[in-house]
Amino acid sequence: MGKALFLAPIVFMTLFFALPLALTVVWSVFERTMFWMEPGFTLFAYENFFFSARLENFLSSMWHSSISVVVAFIFGFPVAVFVRRRIPQVAQHRVILLFILPFMVSEIIRIFALRPVLQRTGLVNNVLLELGVITEPITVILYTPLGVIIGEVLSFLPFIVFAGFLAMEAVPKYIFEICDDLGAPRHRVFIDVILPLAAPGIFAGAVFIFVNGLGVALLPNILGGPGAVNAGLIATQAIAALDFPLAMAVSAIMMTTLLGLLYIGHRLFDLTRILSPIN
Amino acid sequence: MGDDYSSVWSYRLKWLYTLLVVFTLMLPVFYVIYVSFNQNGFGAAEYVFTFEWYGEIFSDLLLLGALGNTFILAGITLAVAVPMGLIAAKFYKATEAKLLTVSLLLSPLFVPADILGSALLVFFKNLNIACATIGEWLGVSWFDTWFELGYFSALVGLIIYTLPYIFVVILITMGRYNEQQTEAARSCGATAWQAFVQVEFPQIRAGVFSACAFAVILTFNEYTRTSLLKGGYDTITSVLISQMLNEGMSEQSYAMSSLISFIAIALIGSIILYTLVQSERLEREARAKAEPVMSG
Numbered sequence: 406m407g408k409a410l411f412l413a414p415i416v417f418m419t420l421f422f423a424l425p426l427a428l429t430v431v432w433s434v435f436e437r438t439m440f441w442m443e444p445g446f447t448l449f450a451y452e453n454f455f456f457s458a459r460l461e462n463f464l465s466s467m468w469h470s471s472i473s474v475v476v477a478f479i480f481g482f483p484v485a486v487f488v489r490r491r492i493p494q495v496a497q498h499r500v501i502l503l504f505i506l507p508f509m510v511s512e513i514i515r516i517f518a519l520r521p522v523l524q525r526t527g528l529v530n531n532v533l534l535e536l537g538v539i540t541e542p543i544t545v546i547l548y549t550p551l552g553v554i555i556g557e558v559l560s561f562l563p564f565i566v567f568a569g570f571l572a573m574e575a576v577p578k579y580i581f582e583i584c585d586d587l588g589a590p591r592h593r594v595f596i597d598v599i600l601p602l603a604a605p606g607i608f609a610g611a612v613f614i615f616v617n618g619l620g621v622a623l624l625p626n627i628l629g630g631p632g633a634v635n636a637g638l639i640a641t642q643a644i645a646a647l648d649f650p651l652a653m654a655v656s657a658i659m660m661t662t663l664l665g666l667l668y669i670g671h672r673l674f675d676l677t678r679i680l681s682p683i684n
Numbered sequence: 685m686g687d688d689y690s691s692v693w694s695y696r697l698k699w700l701y702t703l704l705v706v707f708t709l710m711l712p713v714f715y716v717i718y719v720s721f722n723q724n725g726f727g728a729a730e731y732v733f734t735f736e737w738y739g740e741i742f743s744d745l746l747l748l749g750a751l752g753n754t755f756i757l758a759g760i761t762l763a764v765a766v767p768m769g770l771i772a773a774k775f776y777k778a779t780e781a782k783l784l785t786v787s788l789l790l791s792p793l794f795v796p797a798d799i800l801g802s803a804l805l806v807f808f809k810n811l812n813i814a815c816a817t818i819g820e821w822l823g824v825s826w827f828d829t830w831f832e833l834g835y836f837s838a839l840v841g842l843i844i845y846t847l848p849y850i851f852v853v854i855l856i857t858m859g860r861y862n863e864q865q866t867e868a869a870r871s872c873g874a875t876a877w878q879a880f881v882q883v884e885f886p887q888i889r890a891g892v893f894s895a896c897a898f899a900v901i902l903t904f905n906e907y908t909r910t911s912l913l914k915g916g917y918d919t920i921t922s923v924l925i926s927q928m929l930n931e932g933m934s935e936q937s938y939a940m941s942s943l944i945s946f947i948a949i950a951l952i953g954s955i956i957l958y959t960l961v962q963s964e965r966l967e968r969e970a971r972a973k974a975e976p977v978m979s980g
Contacts, residue, residue, distance in 0.1 A: 414775065423788065522711065620798055
């Protein structure tokens, strides 16, 4: 009895998480009926995905997501390095806790709140006009791909800080002292020492942002212009249109993308190294 | 190479940058809160402070019902997911198959909400059909509605969503606990349960509390999974989003967004403060015991 109880979370996750996601592959080849689907084998849903504007949308959302990953890394990772390197050990977690704060506000509010900030008459334009930096309101920052990228960076930046912070556990402080003593220039320290050691964590954070940029439908829905679509939005629109096989095909494609990325990452950097702090 | 110890200004600038990043992330929310107190709403030339819009939320019956539903979901998620996370963390410490366990428990973090929501929706619909078919076959109907979209399906989605966070938070606190204390307690004659409740739990209590806060806040804020899986009733975020999409950002939406953010920030803020004060106190006590003459 006691032993069985300890297996409960594993059983639950297998049954309600791993199983449904694995079954998406099966359901994606089912035949679509009027309101539902029936067992069968057809690649119609995949055809529907790969030979239409959906593929183009999917690829462009991948591109936007990649830009978000790079921007989030540039802004977020230095924070992780700074905290690990300069803040006393006991206080490090407290500084990192600050980045949980935005994460505690509902996603829909954070994303919606960007509208009054970025729109034509919004905060950013008002302040810039007031300061005389611009004479015309900037309109490319909302209802455009750029708007989606801004939303992605602001939504997911804390994750690169967390992942970077975990990753920097692999870079002991004395390494910086050795580099200093040997007179290594800053960029060499970064490229030759920090990056290789912290790579697994950085990669995990990057995959997280990339996949969520592809999968969170709210972002293009609220911040994107006409035609801004990512995988999550294709899936939810398919569900709304009662095209369940298509939704499942999108899910299966997303899961394949995710697993493929994690596999590549694992082969390149051994992702289990990230877990060393909790072992 | 320039060193921060020689240049205090570079250190200060880096601190400033860190705080600036947090501030930028929070800025849209702050702005929404600022607008919510304006009598004239967004974009008005004149700012008149008022609580009027907040009064209007509380007279909205639909919203109060949704608030009730949200609290029911949050309460049950808390009651189920936190013990589950605790059990999972204990299991992880004991098991040989660490990699498999941890991948299964953490991978929900990497699966976007809409994808997991859609997969679970179709999964439940299929279970539902399977139940109905088997029921018809056996001539019984009492399990027909088990997997219908409703509280159960929404809760499954929420537990999958919150479990990874709970698991990690508890596991990190458990990392500071020395297993030998349990062994000592056991060899003094304590049962496994006594050893856990009286020796281990007091030391990981802070982690369990923060996990509880996480579970409540994440459930409170969650929209995508719940909206796909909840069936017919409203939750606070579903009301908010339908209001925003139908009427644009009305004054009431600003007030409601601010209120929800206030609650979440206040909750997490007080938890963080509490754990900080608590850990500081424990540290001080431990230090006082270990080294009666304070050395820096």
